[in-house]
Amino acid sequence: MSFRPVLNGSSRIWQVDVLGAGKTRRGPAARFHGALKRRSGGGETVWPQPAEGQDSGSLNLISDANFATRWQVDILKVRDARDVEQAVRAAIASEQPLEIIGHGSKRQIGQPMGTNAVLDVSALNAVTSYEPNELIITAEAGAPLADVMSLIDSKGQQFAFEPMNTAALLGTPEVGTIGGMIGAGLAGPRRIKSGGARDHLLGAHAVSGFGDSFKTGGKVVKNVTGYDLCKLLTGSWGTLAVMTEVTLKVMPKPESERTLVLQGLDDVSANKAMTAALGSPFDVSAAAHLPSSAFRAGTEGPAEWLSHEAAITLLRLEGITASAASRAASLVQLLAPFGAARVVEDAASAELWSVIRDVRPFAAGAALGAWPVWRIVCPPAIGGTVGQQLARETGGDVIYDWGGGLIWAALPPKADAHAALVRERAEAVGGHATLIRASDEVRRNVAVFHPQPSGIAGLSERVRASFDPKTIFNRGRLSRSGVP
Amino acid sequence: MAIMMPAPDEAVLARRDEIVAALRAIVPGEGVIDSNKEMRAYETDGLTAYRQVPMVVVLPDTTEQVSRVLKYCFEQGIKVVPRGSGTSLSGGALPLADGVLLGLGKFKRIREIDFDNRVVVTEPGVTNLAISQAVAHAGFYYAPDPSSQIACSIGGNVAENSGGVHCLKYGMTTNNVLGCEIVLVTGEVLRIGGKSAENAGYDLMGIITGSEGLLGVITEITVRILQKPETARALMVGFAEVEAAGECVAQIIGAGIIPGGMEMMDKPAIHAAEAFVHAGYPLDVEALLIIELDGPSVEVDELIKRVEAIARGCGSTTCQISTSEAERNLFWAGRKAAFPAVGRISPDYLCMDGTIPRGMLPKALARIRQLSEKYQLACANVFHAGDGNLHPLILYDANKPGEMERAEAFGADILRCCVELGGVLTGEHGVGIEKRDLMPEMFSEIDLNQQQRLKCAFDAQGLLNPGKVFPTLHRCAELGRMHVHAGKLAFPDIPRF
Numbered sequence: 001m002s003f004r005p006v007l008n009g010s011s012r013i014w015q016v017d018v019l020g021a022g023k024t025r026r027g028p029a030a031r032f033h034g035a036l037k038r039r040s041g042g043g044e045t046v047w048p049q050p051a052e053g054q055d056s057g058s059l060n061l062i063s064d065a066n067f068a069t070r071w072q073v074d075i076l077k078v079r080d081a082r083d084v085e086q087a088v089r090a091a092i093a094s095e096q097p098l099e100i101i102g103h104g105s106k107r108q109i110g111q112p113m114g115t116n117a118v119l120d121v122s123a124l125n126a127v128t129s130y131e132p133n134e135l136i137i138t139a140e141a142g143a144p145l146a147d148v149m150s151l152i153d154s155k156g157q158q159f160a161f162e163p164m165n166t167a168a169l170l171g172t173p174e175v176g177t178i179g180g181m182i183g184a185g186l187a188g189p190r191r192i193k194s195g196g197a198r199d200h201l202l203g204a205h206a207v208s209g210f211g212d213s214f215k216t217g218g219k220v221v222k223n224v225t226g227y228d229l230c231k232l233l234t235g236s237w238g239t240l241a242v243m244t245e246v247t248l249k250v251m252p253k254p255e256s257e258r259t260l261v262l263q264g265l266d267d268v269s270a271n272k273a274m275t276a277a278l279g280s281p282f283d284v285s286a287a288a289h290l291p292s293s294a295f296r297a298g299t300e301g302p303a304e305w306l307s308h309e310a311a312i313t314l315l316r317l318e319g320i321t322a323s324a325a326s327r328a329a330s331l332v333q334l335l336a337p338f339g340a341a342r343v344v345e346d347a348a349s350a351e352l353w354s355v356i357r358d359v360r361p362f363a364a365g366a367a368l369g370a371w372p373v374w375r376i377v378c379p380p381a382i383g384g385t386v387g388q389q390l391a392r393e394t395g396g397d398v399i400y401d402w403g404g405g406l407i408w409a410a411l412p413p414k415a416d417a418h419a420a421l422v423r424e425r426a427e428a429v430g431g432h433a434t435l436i437r438a439s440d441e442v443r444r445n446v447a448v449f450h451p452q453p454s455g456i457a458g459l460s461e462r463v464r465a466s467f468d469p470k471t472i473f474n475r476g477r478l479s480r481s482g483v484p
Numbered sequence: 485m486a487i488m489m490p491a492p493d494e495a496v497l498a499r500r501d502e503i504v505a506a507l508r509a510i511v512p513g514e515g516v517i518d519s520n521k522e523m524r525a526y527e528t529d530g531l532t533a534y535r536q537v538p539m540v541v542v543l544p545d546t547t548e549q550v551s552r553v554l555k556y557c558f559e560q561g562i563k564v565v566p567r568g569s570g571t572s573l574s575g576g577a578l579p580l581a582d583g584v585l586l587g588l589g590k591f592k593r594i595r596e597i598d599f600d601n602r603v604v605v606t607e608p609g610v611t612n613l614a615i616s617q618a619v620a621h622a623g624f625y626y627a628p629d630p631s632s633q634i635a636c637s638i639g640g641n642v643a644e645n646s647g648g649v650h651c652l653k654y655g656m657t658t659n660n661v662l663g664c665e666i667v668l669v670t671g672e673v674l675r676i677g678g679k680s681a682e683n684a685g686y687d688l689m690g691i692i693t694g695s696e697g698l699l700g701v702i703t704e705i706t707v708r709i710l711q712k713p714e715t716a717r718a719l720m721v722g723f724a725e726v727e728a729a730g731e732c733v734a735q736i737i738g739a740g741i742i743p744g745g746m747e748m749m750d751k752p753a754i755h756a757a758e759a760f761v762h763a764g765y766p767l768d769v770e771a772l773l774i775i776e777l778d779g780p781s782v783e784v785d786e787l788i789k790r791v792e793a794i795a796r797g798c799g800s801t802t803c804q805i806s807t808s809e810a811e812r813n814l815f816w817a818g819r820k821a822a823f824p825a826v827g828r829i830s831p832d833y834l835c836m837d838g839t840i841p842r843g844m845l846p847k848a849l850a851r852i853r854q855l856s857e858k859y860q861l862a863c864a865n866v867f868h869a870g871d872g873n874l875h876p877l878i879l880y881d882a883n884k885p886g887e888m889e890r891a892e893a894f895g896a897d898i899l900r901c902c903v904e905l906g907g908v909l910t911g912e913h914g915v916g917i918e919k920r921d922l923m924p925e926m927f928s929e930i931d932l933n934q935q936q937r938l939k940c941a942f943d944a945q946g947l948l949n950p951g952k953v954f955p956t957l958h959r960c961a962e963l964g965r966m967h968v969h970a971g972k973l974a975f976p977d978i979p980r981f
Contacts, residue, residue, distance in 0.1 A: 092966065131841075131843070132738060133734045133735075133737055133738045133842065133843060134737075134841050134842055134843060135737060156740055157740075191681060192681065195655065195659050196681070196682060198687055198690055199655065199658075199659050208934055210934075210966055211966075212930045212933075212934075213930070214928075214930050214931045214933075214934045215927070215928075215931055216931065216934075216935075218839070218907065218908040219841065219906055219907075220839045220840065220841055220871070220872050220906070220907050220908060221652070221839075221871040221872060222647065222651075222656070222839045222868075222871050222872065222873050222908070222910075222911045222912060223839075223908060224645060224658075224694050224908075224910070225908045225909045225910045225915060225919075225923070225926060225927075226915060226923065226927065226932075226935045226953060227691055227694070227695060227935045227938055227939075228645070228658065228690055228691060228693065228694050229691070229934070229935065229938070230690075231658070231687040231689075231690025231691055231693075232686055232687055232690065232691055232938075234687060234690075235682075235686070235687060236686060240686075251742070252740030252741070252742065253740070255740070275600050278602065279599060279600070279602065279711065280711060281623060281711040281712065281713065281714050281780075282780075283711075283713075283779065283780075319779070319783055320783055320786055320787070322782045322783065322786055323779060323780050323782055323783030323786070326780055326782045326783075327780055377680045377681060377682050377684075378680055379601045379678070379679035379680055380600075380601055380602075380679075380681070381598075381600035381601045402681055405680060405681050406681070430678045430679060430680065431680055432680070432683075432684035434684075449684065449685065450684040450685070452684060452685050453675075455672055455673075455674045456674055456675075456676065456685065456688070457685075459668070459674065459688065459941065459942070460685050460686050460688070462940075462941035462942075463686055463688070463691075463938065463941045464686070465941070466934075466937040466938050466940060466941040466964075467934070467937070467938075469964060469966075478685075
């Protein structure tokens with residue numbers, strides 16, 4: 001194997017060139033190391049040395065080095081799972097951390113990383129198999145999410161967990177891969193009914209930080225034999241292994257949908273209305289609330305609803321048409337104490353939910369685009385109280401999904417993005433908070449992911465090290481100390 | 485025994501009196517059982533072919549006691565086997581001769597019911613059904629419903645990631661638990677998750693669920709509860725050919741219909757069940773489907789029509805549709821009693837558990853028929869058709885020399901066939917000891933090493949439930965080393981069984 005440099009703006013892309021099948025694949029380490037060293041310009045030490053008393057597995061100085069040199073990051077573009085294996089083995093041998101990317105659409109999420117080389121899996125982009133009657137699809141990790149979603153849509157199917165599209169919120173192009181979707185694990189409004197990405201990943205092939213390809217799970221709906229490593233890979237932000245192929249459950253799209261819209265409720269009353277709806281037998285598939293202040297940003301979407309000055313509370317019913325309509329009528333009656341609800345159908349309903357799913361009121365290109373955005377997960381029935389208090393205390397804005405169990409909070413800019421306050425409020429009710437959007441500088445100073453109690457943190461680190469003992473993958477992304 | 489367990493540690497056995505005394509100091513009174521006679525009650529679980537009286541049984545009733553028992557065992561290097569209600573069908577709770585059997589049967593309290601957040605916080609010894617009963621007055625229930633639900637504990641459900649007839653639509657245990665309190669082998673008590681939809685950090689709850697008692701001992705669980713659907717109706721559809729029934733299942737799913745339950749039985753199972761419960765099953769069909777639709781009545785009535793039309797299009801020979809709860813329950817009675825029904829017609833039976841892609845059903849049943857002839861043992865099949873989970877019941881007589889070994893070989897061949905057809909070794913019963921030695925059929929040594937490294941992150945000395953799930957014991961230090969080359973064993977002296 002060798003790496004051929006390809007010029008691409010300020011970065012150099014190294015095309016991994018593996019010898020033909022059957023030929024020896026040994027000995028890439030030295031060349032990889034050499035390739036990486038070649039671009040360390042000006043005689044500076046690009047790879048930080050371990051601090052005194054630390055071994056190479058717990059480097060904590062790398063973030064700054066990365067910031068200093070990010071304009072000359074190397075990109076290793078791999079073509080298949082064997083390339084990934086070779087690149088990872090080379091990285092292990094030279095003890096160089098790798099940032100793993102697909103389209104790179106979520107690179108701004110997490111602590112600034114201590115990596116100088118990027119492992120780009122976007123060329124692993126094939127759909128391996130799709131069997132609608134088995135309700136499963138298998139795709140390479142770099143398969144574009146939009147393409148896969150339109151493929152399953154053409155067969156009347158969907159990912160039931162409604163993966164979030166982060167493009168509007170983060171101000172990135174409309175891209176993203178299947179692997180990124182799993183690694184981030186950001187589920188949309190239907191999570192309260194159908195579960196999250198974790199509940200739909202059935203199997204995976206991945207390369208561990210030992211440089212070995214392993215598989216877990218299977219290609220059937222009851223997938224788990226042995227430990228369910230798929231659960232760990234989901235939402236691990238690329239810190240455990242490089243996924244190369246994943247098998248996901250798909251579900252039939254509902255024939256039709258109805259959304260009840262209640263107007264003018266304050267956050268706490270809206271939370272009560274959502275709790276009543278979710279505790280009813282009407283099978284509510286999504287429940288969200290947009291306070292009136294959320295419209296000041298001038299959100300794009302159905303103008304009829306989103307330009308109003310009154311708060312709106314949304315409750316979605318899905319299924320065969322007769323059923324959705326009948327349940328909508330029953331729910332209107334149940335919620336009568338909260339006001340008269342209007343019912344929005346199908347396409348208009350779907351558009352409202354895409355606004356919630358993608359958090360468009362806080363879009364990067366809109367009025368609050370420069371504000372840091374928190375994603376707070378808490379017990380649903382208390383969400384309205386938490387969000388209302390936070391908004392009042394900070395002068396920020398909040399919107400609610402998951403019946404109150406997910407609060408998106410855009411808060412006025414501050415050096416620490418109000419981290420201490422947000423975390424105190426979240427922890428007080430047994431919740432946790434992630435700083436999804438913030439500048440590089442803020443993310444260098446604030447814990448992006450919720451700090452864990454020491455027992456859980458210790459176990460999590462042992463779990464992480466069981467996949468990647470040398471901390472090759474996305475080093476430093478999950479915590480500022482350099483150890484996730 | 486066809487399946488070997490790790491050799492007992494004579495040094496530990498020699499210290500038995502001292503160990504019992506130390507455990508009595510932690511769990512007073514009747515919480516420690518050391519008489520051989522009383523320990524007989526714990527010598528086996530639902531996989532009754534395997535029996536072993538443990539060294540001592542401990543039944544703590546507080547988290548603190550669990551923590552102190554584990555800390556003591558950890559410090560003394562004593563093995564521990566956790567046990568819920570002992571209904572495991574894969575031998576997950578089979579005791580070890582030199583191990584402490586840690587029973588959670590005294591953790592029988594539901595700690596909190598929170599209808600606003602739609603969760604129940606419960607101790608692990610509470611039965612699956614008791615959770616649904618505790619919230620039924622408000623119209624709620626807990627969705628996963630293994631057929632042993634009157635007896636099996638929720639702690640055991642989490643350990644095995646149990647399923648049930650409704651998991652096609654409502655998910656398995658892993659999709660319905662939110663958090664837990666877990667005691668690590670060191671005695672450290674951790675709280676994971678809670679009433680929120682997602683935990684912070686790595687999904688530890690997801691890895692603990694289905695870990696078969698190898699990672700820790702659960703002392704509290706938070707489960708999601710759902711509102712009961714307004715109504716449920718069932719169709720009972722007979723087919724002259726298994727292939728037609730399989731096609732019917734595929735077409736229902738293909739039409740975008742996810743039934744609450746979709747079960748299949750083959751002819752031997754139909755006959756055994758009918759003789760037992762007289763549910764009115766047709767006896768002249770090769771395959772019977774029970775398909776349940778649940779939801780608002782307007783939806784159920786419509787879907788019943790659609791499913792009936794699909795079944796007719798697939799050549800169904802009989803079709804009955806329930807018109808009352810009593811009738812719906814009667815349709816289910818035979819299916820739910822299938823195991824005891826088979827128990828009536830055979831001195832012993834082995835209940836297998838494997839999963840195949842739905843479309844492979846006719847092929848799998850044809851293979852099972854061939855194997856039945858090869859091994860000269862009858863086999864009745866019940867099948868969670870909706871999600872491809874097979875439960876072949878192999879009939880044998882343990883008193884006839886060699887029959888049990890033949891039945892086990894037959895079962896192993898069925899599971900190999902599941903893997904060959906693109907499926908997996910388990911569905912909802914776990915690996916335990918039953919399928920332990922078949923793990924290499926599905927996983928490479930590298931795959932298994934990665935799983936065992938995870939075990940090391942929780943239990944580096946391998947004291948929790950050793951001998952289950954993994955066919956080969958590795959030292960954690962060896963697994964942690966880089967570049968372990970597949971096929972080459974670095975330590976030829978380590979125990980393999």
